[in-house]
Amino acid sequence: MTRIAVVDYGAGNLVSIEQALVAAGADVVLARRPAALAEADGVVVPGVGAAGAAMARLRRRGLDDPIREWIAAGGPFLGICLGLQLLFEGSNEDGARTLGVLPGRTALLVGAPRLPHIGWNQVERVGAHPLFAGIAVDADFYFVHSYAAVPAPGAERMVLAHTTHGERFVSAVAQGSVAGVQFHPERSGRDGLRLLANFVGLVRSPGAAGSLDLPTTVAR
Amino acid sequence: MLRVRVIPCLDVAGGRVVKGTRFVDLVDEGDPPELAERYAAEGADELVFLDIDAAPDGRGTLLDVVRRTARRAFVPLTVGGGVRTVVEMRDVLRAGADKVSLNTAAVADPGLIRRCARRFGSQAVVVAIDARRRSGQGGADEGWEVVVKGGREATGLDALAWAERAVEAGAGELLVTSIDRDGTGAGFDTRLLRAIADRVRVPVIASGGAAGPDDFVAAVREGGASAVLAASIFHRRRHSIADVKAAMAAAGIPVRPVSGAGA
16 A cells, blocks of 8 residues: 655644545555654645744654655655645745745735635646646636745746636646645545545556656647 | 635534524434535535534534544535634644634634634634624614624624724634524625625625525625525525526636536
8 A cells, every 4th residue: 555644743634634645545644753754655745824833843843854855865745735835945924944845935925816815716737747637627626825836937847737816826836756736635525636646646656756757738 | 716615504513413593493404424525515615514512522522523524525624613722723623624713712812813823824713703783773874793602692892893803813714694694594794794805805704694596696796705605595405506606607706616526
């Protein structure tokens, strides 16, 4: 069975992601300490809330460097919501320095009519990726956030999808074995479970994960 | 484009979904996880459990219900009713809820909103405002007053001022219920909704008074609501979620297609 470590840094509801991954066919362990990562086939960092507080909690549990090392070693990784934002270099929210795995920053959705951006919205794909296999190119997913990742100029190739709430923002990225989604697949019904099952499938067959780096343009 | 959410609300007591008139004459309507799964399959965009259990061990029973629901219904779940502390909120989130709605306890201690938002993020904190229309001696409209304890107790607080204060303290959403309309089927109080939606930047969830699909349209069009919540019209199967969404779509309101629901 494919073992997925869900990183637990004390951020509220982990039951949803745990249960959704189980429904998607994974064996789930909650990783409160670095040792749990060593036994995992894939790693998921969930989370909501502020970047600075989350980074402080990750550091306190000694999880920040092991996560960086996991990613550097090419381990399959999925960041969800704040877990996506943490992959970038820093947050304009509180000036926090984050994991710095992907080039770019996290910024407030200044053009949004209302914040937080809460609810179902269309995820409009610009690149094909096995993470979205079997999911419509403009499927609805559930969002809860006020900030979004802004990849550095020249790094747009990592962008898999955009979503619009007053302004267009990046709602999914992938680079190598690392992927991140701004929405909550664990709260997005059938399509959300499918995305998680796709991730579990990529973890299971690293051959498929090798194609992660090559998003091709989807005709729309 | 962001969809306007349709949210069924389930009253939960003794581990069961119950339905009554203003908390009396409760009738057993089924197993919460089972109903939650059914509503999710029928297109519910979110679910709300309102804990109306007065039993001493009611909290433990509710947490068990939340845990069982999280295994079956993969849509967002808000739990309201009786949360008074950060620790109680933590327990509800750990059981599998995404948000907690604070009502009476927040009015008594507005600092609770700030503490909960700081600990779990604003997105997890919904402040529920039960409002009653004030009528002046000449019958003139004099705004709305916040009431608590299921509408039994007036607070003297102005509902619009309280809404602004709650958001300032960290509420990520406001669940606005018209106590005048609740259970009457007279439609949402769209003037109340509009007055609050114009004053805050966070999403406003309309509640209280829905009788038919047209009421949902009015809550969005006239009231400016970002989401619409209802209980009895769904439970009694007077209207399906699909009916409501079809009416909203026909009125040009963006909704999530029901066919994309499920799981």
